[in-house]
Amino acid sequence: MLAAAACGHRAAARDATRDATRDATRGVTRGVTPGLASAAALARMPWDSVVARARGSTVRWLLWRGDPAINHYVDEWLAPRLAMRYGITLDPVDAQGPAILNALVVEREAGRTVGTADLLWINGETFHNLRREGLLAGPWARSLPAAALVDTASPIVARDFGEDPAGYESPWGRVELALIYDSTRTPEPPRTYEALADWVHAHPGRFTYDQGFTGLAFLTGLMIHLGGGASRFTGPFDSARYVAASARLWDWLARARPDLWRHGAAYPQGVAQLEHLFANREVDFAMSYNENEVVSKVRDGALPATSRAYVLRDGALANAHFVAIPFNAPNAAGAMVVANVLLSPEAQLEKARPDGWGDGSVLAVDRLPPEWARRFARLPADARQVPRDTLARYAEPEASPRYSELLQSDWRTHVRTGTTEHPSAGGDPESRTTRPALRSGP
Template sequence: MKFLLDINKLMFFSNHRYTFRSTFLVAGSILILMLAITGCERTANQPELSTDATWEEVLKQARGQTVKMAMWDGDPLINAYIRDYVTPELQQQFGVTLETIGGQGSNLVSKLMVDLEAGRTTGDFDVMWINGETFYQLREMKVLYGPFTERLPNNQYIDWGNPFIAVDFQQPVDGYECPWGNVQLALIYDSEAISEPPRTKEALATWIKQHPGRFTFDNSFTGMTFLKSLLIEFAGGPAALKGPFNDEAYETASTQLWDWVRDVQPFLWREGKTFPEGVAQLHQLFSNDEVDFTMSNNDGEVDNKVLQGVLPKTARGYVLESGTIRNSHYLGIPVNAPHKAAALVLCNFLISPEAQLKKATPEVWGDGTVLSTKLLPEEWKAKFEQIPGRERIAPRSELEKQALMEPVSEIMVRLHADFREKIIEHASE
C-alpha cells in the first residue's frame, strides 16, 4: 500500500493563510499509519537500541559506528569546530566516526516525510541540528526519537530552569531534542560612523530617515527575527503573543509593524526596493561600507566575525531597549536513525563542559552555552566565568535582561508571507 503526500503543501514557508498545525496533524496521522503497515524492521547488523540500556551499554554499542549529522554548513567557524575538534575527539574518546551532511529546516522535514512515506524505517542520518519551526513540525509528525535527554550523563548540567532552553517556540522540549547552544539577536553597528546607536524603534526610524540608504535587513531568517522582535513590542510585550496563535492579536500588532516598515522603507538601502537575500550578504554590505548596520542571531558573532576578518574592527553589537529574540538551537534524533547509540554519544559529548567551553570562545564560534554554571564542577565553573575574547558587546548576563521569548511558529510563517506581500511586492509596484 503506497501513500502519496504532496510535500509542497506541507513545506514550512507556505504562502497559504491556513495554519499548518492541522496540516501536520493529518500528516502525522498518515505517517503513524504507514509505520504500522510497514513495520519497524531493522537491518540485521544494526539492532534497535533498548530504552533500558545503561550508558555503558550505549557506549559499547556506539563504538565502531559512524554517526551522520545533518546540519547547516554555512559558517566556516562552525564547520571548523565540528571538523577539527568534535570529529577527532569523538573518535579518540569513544571510537565513533562522525560524518556531516548539509541539511536544515524544511529540507529535513521533507526528507523524513519521503523516507517514511516510502516505508524506509532505516534513514540516512542519525542526528540533526534543529530549532523551533522544525521541532514543531517533527513533533506533530511524531518522527522524533525520544524522550532521550534524561539518558545523557551530561544532561545534569543543562540549565533546564531557563525557559529559553526548556521551551522551544512556546513548545516544551520534553526530552525530544537536546539543547546545545543559546543565542540572542543583536544589532551590529560601525562605531566609527555612529557614536551612540539608536536603542528604540522610534529612535531607529529617525536615524534611518536621517541617513538614507545606510540601513537594511535581510529577507531571510535573521531579518525576520528582527521584525519579530519589533512585532512583540508593537503587541505590548511577550505576554500578548504567548500561547497558541491568535489571529486577532497578530493582525493588530502586524498592522503597526508594517506601517513602521513602510514609513522607513524609502530611506532603506536601495530605497527599500530590494533586500539582502541573507545575513551573509548583509555582512558584506556592512564590510563594504554600503550600510552602517548589520545584525546577527548570535550575539557573540560580532566578535568572531571581526576575528575572521568578515567585519571591521570598528563593529560593535547591542540590543534594543525593548528587547530582542533569544532562543536555543537543538539536536534531534529521527525515529529512523540507524545508529541511535552513536547519536546519543554525540549529543552527550556536544553538551559536555569541554565541548561547550570550546565553542563559547569567540575565536572558535562564540556560541552561548546551555549549561548552568551553578551545576558545573568548580574547575569548570571558573573556566566558563573567564571566557576570553568577548570585547565588542555586553556580557550575555546583561543582554538577558532584554531577552524576548519566541512566540509560536505560525507567527514566523505569517511574517514571511506578509513581508513578501505587503512590503516586497508593494515596493515593485
C-alpha cells in the same frame, strides 16, 4: 494514474511502523546496524548499555556547514574526541532546516524505515514542523546524564520558540539577536526601536534587513515589542494578538519604507548579502543571530575591524538550538551519545570561546562542578562582543513558531510588493486563504 502512484507511496508510509520493527530485527541479527533500537526504548535503558551499543558506530549528523568556525569546532575538536572516547565516527552532512524536513518526508514516502541520518541540528519552526509531521524519535533527551546540568530555569533553553521540546530534542547552544554597527561610522547607535526609527529617517537609505531567517527574527522582535513585549507572546499562537501586533509592525515598516535602503523596494536575499552591504558602506547596520559572530567575521576579514555588536534595550530575541533524532535513525544510540557529549561542560566551554565559534552555553553555571563554573567565568571577552550581563538582561524568548510563519508569508505577500493595503487591514485573518494551519490547529 499518477495520483494512484502517489497514494501508493502514502500507503507505504502507513505501513512504516510495522516495517520498522521487522527491519530492526533483521538489522540486529545481521549485525550491520549496531545501535538499531528506537530512541525512546534506549532512553529507558541504563546509560552504560546505550554507550555500549554506540561504541564503534558511525553517527551521521545533518547540520548547517556554512560557517568555518562551526566546522572547525565539529571537525577538529568534537570528532577526534568522539573517536577517541567512544570509537564513534562522526559523519557531518550539510543540510538545513527546510531541506531536512523535505528529505525526511520523501524518505517516509519511499518507505525508508531505516533512514540515513542519526542526528539533526534544528530549532524553532523546523522542530515544530518535524514534530507535527511525526518525523522525530523520542522522548529521549531527558535521559542523557548531562541533561542534569542544563539550565532548565531559563525559558530560552527550556522551551523552543515557546514550544516544549518534550524530550524530542536536546539543547546544544543559545544565541541572541544582535545588531552590528561600525563604531567609526556610527559612534552612537540607536538603543531602542523608537530611536532606530528616528535614525532611519535621519539617515535615508542606510538601513535594511534581509529576507532570510535573521531578517525574519528582526521583524519578529520588532512585532513583539510593538505588540506589548515578550510577556504577551508566551504560550500558544493567538490569532487576535498576531493581527493586532502585526498591524503595528506593518505601520512601522510603512513609515520606515521610504527611508530604507533602495526605498524599501529591494531587500538582500540573506544575512550574508546584508553583511556585504554593511561591510562595503552601502548600509550602516548588519544583524546576526549570534551575538559573538562579529568577532569571527572580523577575524576572517568579512567585516571591518571597527564592527561592534549590540542589543536594543527594548529586548533582544534569544533562542536555543537543539539536536534531534529522526524517526528512522539507523543509529539512535550513537546519536544519543553524541548529544550527551555536546552537553558536557568541556564541549560547551570550548564552543563558547569567542576566538572560536562563540556560541552560548546552555548549562546552568550553578549546577556545574565549581572548577568548571570558574572556567566559564574566566572565558575571555572581546570588545566587539556584547557584554554577557547585558545579553542576559535584555534577552527575551521567541514566540510560537506560528507567528514567524505568518510574518514570513504576510511580509512576502504584502510588504515586499509594496502594496499600501496592509495584510491586517483585510480584517479577519481566518477568512484568508493563507490560513490553512488554523484549520488543523497549530
